[in-house]
Amino acid sequence: MSRIVGSVALVTGANRGIGRAVVEALIARGAAKVYAAARNIEALADLVAAGSGRVVALALDITSDESVALAKAIASDVTLLINNAGALAPGSQLSTSIEQLKLNLDVNYYGTLRTASAFAPVIEANGGGSIANVLSAVSFASVPGFGAYSASKAAAHSLTQGLRAELGPKGVKISGIYPGPVDTDMAKALEGVEKATPASVAAEILDGIEAGDDYILPDPMAKQAYATFREDPRSLEAFFANFA
Ligand SMILES: NC(=O)c1ccc[n+]([C@@H]2O[C@H](COP(=O)([O-])OP(=O)(O)OC[C@H]3O[C@@H](n4cnc5c(N)ncnc54)[C@H](OP(=O)(O)O)[C@@H]3O)[C@@H](O)[C@H]2O)c1
Numbered sequence: 001m002s003r004i005v006g007s008v009a010l011v012t013g014a015n016r017g018i019g020r021a022v023v024e025a026l027i028a029r030g031a032a033k034v035y036a037a038a039r040n041i042e043a044l045a046d047l048v049a050a051g052s053g054r055v056v057a058l059a060l061d062i063t064s065d066e067s068v069a070l071a072k073a074i075a076s077d078v079t080l081l082i083n084n085a086g087a088l089a090p091g092s093q094l095s096t097s098i099e100q101l102k103l104n105l106d107v108n109y110y111g112t113l114r115t116a117s118a119f120a121p122v123i124e125a126n127g128g129g130s131i132a133n134v135l136s137a138v139s140f141a142s143v144p145g146f147g148a149y150s151a152s153k154a155a156a157h158s159l160t161q162g163l164r165a166e167l168g169p170k171g172v173k174i175s176g177i178y179p180g181p182v183d184t185d186m187a188k189a190l191e192g193v194e195k196a197t198p199a200s201v202a203a204e205i206l207d208g209i210e211a212g213d214d215y216i217l218p219d220p221m222a223k224q225a226y227a228t229f230r231e232d233p234r235s236l237e238a239f240f241a242n243f244a
Helices: 017-028 041-049 065-074 098-125 147-170 198-211 220-231 233-241
Strands: 008-011 033-038 055-059 080-083 129-134 172-177
Touching: 008 017, 017 033, 017 041, 017 198, 033 041, 033 065, 041 055, 055 065, 065 098, 080 098, 080 198, 098 129, 098 147, 098 172, 129 147, 129 198, 147 172, 172 198, 220 233
Parallel strands: 008 033, 008 080, 033 055, 080 129, 129 172
Antiparallel strands: none
16 A cells, blocks of 8 residues: 555656646645656646645656656655656557657656666655556557557556566555546547546546555546456457457
């Protein structure tokens, strides 16, 4: 279990979408301090203003070693890291250039790895805590229309499993979060699909972190996809193959 009340959290990609909703939920639930991290900190002004003095804007590009090192030097009191920042470069893996598809892995896998590596020792030194990685229902099976994104989220799922084994004994609890479609900029192009709200997903994420869940399934589609995957992985693959 990891208590939100009194925690010092860092949320990546906090300027919009799910990350912004998570910052708001952390403040509402009594976090002592929330580092709202974004590439452009000017986009955080209203979040900081509404944060009762508990939201600190932090510049962070998770694809940059230098940026992560600077953030680590500032946020040395973190006990809860929420790796939310993500990118979706769409396209069939067969007909899109590798250069374009690389963005998915650079942000979703290597970026998540970079911040987890930097902050795991910080959390350990602060007496233990949690790292929660925002992954996706497509971590469990590929959606061909965004195949490289799916591959990056599968890689980040594998990363999450590895971190759990390595960091659990050091007092750092690791959770994976596997949303279905959520109504944010990232899912704008998905039409005719039911989408969860960022606020409802944020609430479920914090419930899962507090409960110490390994797998957090924060919306109905996430729960359905994981149940199908557990019953028959091939049938989730077939469902997602027709999704795009
Ligand atoms: N929306 C969905 O349907 C859905 C479903 C499953 C999982 N997810 C995952 O949920 C997470 C949040 O996505 P969202 O839906 O809230 O999307 P979003 O509204 O597009 O937000 C993405 C966030 O990630 C940030 N980001 C991208 N690249 C970054 C980098 N190199 N360094 C730091 N921050 C970076 C963006 O910052 P900028 O504003 O600077 O670009 C933005 O704050 C992602 O990991 C996504 O893959 C989303």
